[in-house]
Amino acid sequence: MSTTYTPPVFTQPLPVPTPLTQPFWDALAEHKVRIQYSPSLGEYIFYPRPLAPRTLADDLQWREISGAGTLYTYTITTRPVSPHFAAAGPMVLAVVQWDEGPKFSTELVNVPFEDVKIGMRVKPVFCDYPEAGVTMLRYEAEA
Amino acid sequence: MGLRGEAAILGFYELPPERKLAREKTFNLEQWARLSKAALDDAGLDATDVNGIVTPLIGEASMFVPSTITEYLGIDANFAEIVDLGGAGSAAAVWRAAAAVELGLCDAVLVTFPGTHEVPTHERRPFVMEDSMYFGASSNQYGSPQAEFEIPYANLGQNGPYGQIAKRYGYEFGYDELAMAKIAVDQRTNACATPGAVFHGKPITAQDVLDSPMVADPLHMLEIVMPCQGGAAVVIGNKDMAAKSKNRPVWIKGFGERVPYKTPTYAKDLMYSPMVHAADQAFSMAGISRDDVDMVSIYDCYSITVLMSLEDAGFTEKGKGMQFVNEHDLTFRGDFPMNTAGGQLSFGQAGIAGGMHHVIDGARQIMGRAGEAQVADCNRAFVTGNGGIMSEQTALIFEGE
Numbered sequence: 001m002s003t004t005y006t007p008p009v010f011t012q013p014l015p016v017p018t019p020l021t022q023p024f025w026d027a028l029a030e031h032k033v034r035i036q037y038s039p040s041l042g043e044y045i046f047y048p049r050p051l052a053p054r055t056l057a058d059d060l061q062w063r064e065i066s067g068a069g070t071l072y073t074y075t076i077t078t079r080p081v082s083p084h085f086a087a088a089g090p091m092v093l094a095v096v097q098w099d100e101g102p103k104f105s106t107e108l109v110n111v112p113f114e115d116v117k118i119g120m121r122v123k124p125v126f127c128d129y130p131e132a133g134v135t136m137l138r139y140e141a142e143a
Numbered sequence: 144m145g146l147r148g149e150a151a152i153l154g155f156y157e158l159p160p161e162r163k164l165a166r167e168k169t170f171n172l173e174q175w176a177r178l179s180k181a182a183l184d185d186a187g188l189d190a191t192d193v194n195g196i197v198t199p200l201i202g203e204a205s206m207f208v209p210s211t212i213t214e215y216l217g218i219d220a221n222f223a224e225i226v227d228l229g230g231a232g233s234a235a236a237v238w239r240a241a242a243a244v245e246l247g248l249c250d251a252v253l254v255t256f257p258g259t260h261e262v263p264t265h266e267r268r269p270f271v272m273e274d275s276m277y278f279g280a281s282s283n284q285y286g287s288p289q290a291e292f293e294i295p296y297a298n299l300g301q302n303g304p305y306g307q308i309a310k311r312y313g314y315e316f317g318y319d320e321l322a323m324a325k326i327a328v329d330q331r332t333n334a335c336a337t338p339g340a341v342f343h344g345k346p347i348t349a350q351d352v353l354d355s356p357m358v359a360d361p362l363h364m365l366e367i368v369m370p371c372q373g374g375a376a377v378v379i380g381n382k383d384m385a386a387k388s389k390n391r392p393v394w395i396k397g398f399g400e401r402v403p404y405k406t407p408t409y410a411k412d413l414m415y416s417p418m419v420h421a422a423d424q425a426f427s428m429a430g431i432s433r434d435d436v437d438m439v440s441i442y443d444c445y446s447i448t449v450l451m452s453l454e455d456a457g458f459t460e461k462g463k464g465m466q467f468v469n470e471h472d473l474t475f476r477g478d479f480p481m482n483t484a485g486g487q488l489s490f491g492q493a494g495i496a497g498g499m500h501h502v503i504d505g506a507r508q509i510m511g512r513a514g515e516a517q518v519a520d521c522n523r524a525f526v527t528g529n530g531g532i533m534s535e536q537t538a539l540i541f542e543g544e
Contacts, residue, residue, distance in 0.1 A: 013294050015290070073307040076306075082300065091297055
């Protein structure tokens with residue numbers, strides 16, 4: 001028996017929803033943003049959890065939010081962070097703060113690098129990956 | 144509350160880092176044994192004095208790590224601990240060892256961090272670069288929040304998120320890239336007085352730093368650690384062991400630690416690192432003030448880590464770190480000696496052993512063994528560890544008698 005070496009193929013990793021997080025992904029598939037809210041905390045939270053962070057209150061509800069927010073911080077990756085992203089070229093790795101409070105790790109697209117400014121208003125870009133059955137949430141400048 | 148200061152670092156050993164391994168390849172377990180023996184020899188203690196160990200993760204085992212090590216070295220341990228706090232692990236291991244000594248569990252504890260990850264391979268046991276290894280410290284396992292919400296957006300590894308922290312810092316407080324460069328330059332001066340440092344004999348200027356390639360805006364290559372092969376160990380003992388040791392004891396007088404999150408995206412306020420709490424607790428426990436410290440060794444995976452640690456540890460105000468760096472000479476002969484053996488930026492980062500560089504930097508100075516880089520009359524040191532993306536942080540205070 002002979003074995004052959006197959007070089008790894010570095011495709012961009014895609015999210016795989018879990019039973020608990022499915023409502024978030026179902027909303028993205030409809031091009032909506034739905035995250036959890038804890039009435040006892042009086043806060044939206046992200047990412048999805050079974051119980052509220054800090055208090056472990058068992059009162060989390062799914063609520064739709066606008067998805068709009070501001071750019072909290074970013075960096076431009078002049079070198080790929082891993083081989084999976086080498087083909088993508090330089091990326092704007094962004095943290096967006098939703099108007100409802102939580103922060104979201106994402107990528108800023110459709111914006112020239114020189115126009116990226118912390119504090120700028122941003123809006124969702126829903127990116128469908130039908131073959132993987134997921135929609136990713138990227139951001140661009142608000143018109 | 145806390146330590147009484149009755150446990151001390153009595154000996155240490157730090158391999159000179161190598162960018163490309165020239166030494167013979169050995170497994171982490173073999174490194175554990177040899178580094179430990181060297182630290183015990185340095186202290187003048189016997190292996191049979193040891194009845195405790197603290198270890199990081201090692202390459203040859205993912206479970207039962209401490210008992211694998213005690214068996215390998217033949218130690219009947221009363222305290223066998225694994226610490227999984229990344230770059231904070233070394234400082235975290237030191238206070239855990241000190242606590243075990245003060246509780247009377249142990250006479251002497253080995254804290255050993257193998258830092259050479261190039262290990263032997265065999266045709267039937269080849270090295271396989273698994274997909275997950277490219278994701279650095281982020282877990283791509285199913286169900287991991289990092290796999291689901293971070294890695295797909297390229298939020299992985301270290302460069303990107305540290306760049307994000309530096310960008311936000313600049314937005315809130317302003318950004319002086321010359322001050323950031325000066326951190327690297329002053330540390331390089333220290334490395335040039337430290338034989339064995341990977342950049343010994345290679346001074347740099349601020350312009351060199353700014354001319355080096357931009358890796359994660361605004362961080363340049365010379366503001367980012369050089370991964371190396373190495374390893375380090377310290378032996379921590381009680382007063383009886385201190386009396387037997389040939390070195391000036393380095394008493395562990397205080398510590399603090401805080402571990403609030405894995406990924407800085409979720410920090411409540413990204414501009415205040417866990418060091419705020421860790422340093423306050425350490426100084427309070429030791430009963431000394433910031434001004435009492437003769438040198439600091441600040442975990443320096445990136446220039447921004449140093450800058451924010453200086454602020455958050457209370458050596459200067461939030462937002463004034465760049466001014467502080469510009470106004471002080473951070474070299475071993477300066478008015479604020481910092482990372483006097485070059486720090487990891489200029490000494491080299493030997494993987495998980497990187498944090499030990501700072502522990503040993505502080506101990507070496509207090510023992511008076513820093514040679515050309517010796518800080519005059521050095522009796523108190525402040526040492527930090529930093530794991531993840533400024534997400535796990537530990538502070539230590541050392542004092543000579």
